[in-house]
Amino acid sequence: MKAIFVIAGNGFPQYQAQTLMFPLLKYKRELKQKYDFTFEVAEIHRDMDPTDLHVMARTISSYDAVFVQGRPFKVHGEPFTREYILEFLNAISATKVFFDDGDSSCHLDEKVMEKVDVYLKRQVLKERSDYGTSHLERTPWSDCFVRLYDYHGPIMQSPAVSDSDVDKLHLGWNIGLGRDTYQLLMKRHWWGIFKDNGRSIDVHLRARIHGDFETRAWIHEHRKSMYDKVHELQVKHNVVSSDMRVPLAHYRKELQNSAIALSPFGWGEISRNDFEIIIAECLLMKPSLAHLRTEPNIFVEYETYVPLEWDLSDLQEKCEYYLSHPEERERIAKAAKRRYVEYYSNKLFIRRFGEIVNRLCLLTEAGSRPTTRNEVP
Template identity: 25%
Template sequence: MYKINILTKGFISPNACAFLFPIIVNKRRLIDSGISYSIFQDISERIYDCDVLILDSRYFSRLWNIYGDDQILKRIEELKNKINAVLFFDISDSTGWIQSQVLPYVTAYYKSQLLKDKNLYLDNHYGNRIYTDYYHKKFNINDETPAINRKIKNKDDLNKLNISWNSGLANYSYLGPYLTSLYRYLPLEHFLRYPKYFHQNLNIRDIDVSCRMGINYPRKTVCYQRKQIRKMLSNSLRTNKITRRKYLTELRNSKIVVSPFGFGEITLKDFETFLSGSVLVKPNMSHMETYPNFYIDDNANATDTISTHTWDLSDLETLIDHILTDYDQYAEIAVNGQNRYRHYISTKDGYEEFCLYFKEIIHKHIN
């Protein structure tokens, strides 16, 4: 039996919830596969008693500013000196913003999504995201306070980059966020369960397009895409936020859901859309790899799970028109996306696949 310790602040954010959710839900399956784990919210002597230590990046979020890089890195190094393997799990939203200062001090660095071309992490990207860099260079969009660059300086450190799992493996049904919040204060396993209901695409849908979204981001390069989409679609639909109940009802009655990038390429709207059975329209995702891969767009409706447009948005309106004109064909994409999502969050095979994936991560770093 391999013993894993996880240092985390717990269910303090949607990403933190999605990081811990599949581990806790699959606790018994993991034990059956030879893996036991303990969760720590602070560093104590007991944390050293393990084969592998997993560090949740959110644990350190505020500490970087309070204590500075040197002191935090020294603490991580102390952990690494006493434990066989220390894995840093970056649970932030995007393929970018690698916390490169950590790399020399950990065994491996896991991230929910990575750039397919890892060599790009050796380059500077404005805003520390490949798409914010794109909008900065192509449309001269500038942030009021440009982000400090976090590019990787040592090419050998690229070998430490690995993919963990993305934020899809949690409960995004109507009650999901409320049940997850309850678990934070009353940690009963009953509160952590995946949704069982999926709204079929075959149902009549009265709304052509839904695109509810926030646009108030502190960085102009992040919100630029969303503001442009809002401007393009303003004559045909409203994009302002509404109550969660009304929002999910709208998704279930929509043929298309447009889901732009935010702080990251992946947004929670993606998974709400899979549950609703709508066609998910995203900016091109071909630069990214993630697990599970819910984002397949090979221009083959038999396997595609999303439909995509270019980052400059020049083809977005045309794409929407094509989908609405030939909706019966594009509906296959919605069915594929929902079936793929259902596999991972609602089937025994999907649960066991996650456990195998997690076990392979652990095996990779045990001597």
């Protein structure tokens, strides 16, 4: 199978494209050997006009499959209006795969789903039937926050996703497979510099609560509530808790000196901070991820991280417990990092992507026929 990846080029943030492409480039030879899968890359630039997109759509239709990164098409207005985006997808005659690199497991673009054969997400709901349920602000956890913090402002009510669209949904891979986190992981893994008994910070929390998050008051309140509960721990413990931005090197130095690090939800459930915390061998505490599946799946409750109730009612109790049980804290923190390292050492991405390739082969052989629910991993 020969594919082409259409990704963000000049004029767009590059981090998302790097996260999408890094594991593919890293295992390019193995994917060719095991699945006869080869690929090329085309970039969408911000100065392209709709005619350029249409010409590109015709050209790339000669490939067996076209993977389209979602990030360039998240920019509504100039130069890509929604109509042009849908026309671009409609003009591609090859098997179409849309990689929605949005942060949340639930924000699905129904109009895009209608135009493509496979819709990849970084993380998906564990119970696929939940996509058939309408949620306030589109996700189970935002629904919870809107009600918990008694929000009365404008609310987006997500429509239930049809069974035929859910059948197109397939698990992709998350931000943990980015090039920068891989380089940090390998550096820290081989040097092995972290010692739990030398950590001077008991509880660490750095997360934005202002700026973009103020437009979503329930996210702001969730993060503010986490700060409020952490501040109460300062009476007995050494706490670093601030939403002030610091240099990246300073932030990572703090993590390597922290016993516990907290990571709230933001636009989505999983962030790059989660992986930086794991690499630093801090104990990761964050709201429970029991509702979703993701790849790499290094989030196992009480084995690689400590889950918190979505209302954070158990945050202080769990911080106190794990601060007073250093052996258990260190066991979980080291297990998380070991699981992350083993994902690469065992080359598990090749198997994950093989499932996607096999599905595309089925679609190609059947002329892009609809899948049945039991075919979707």
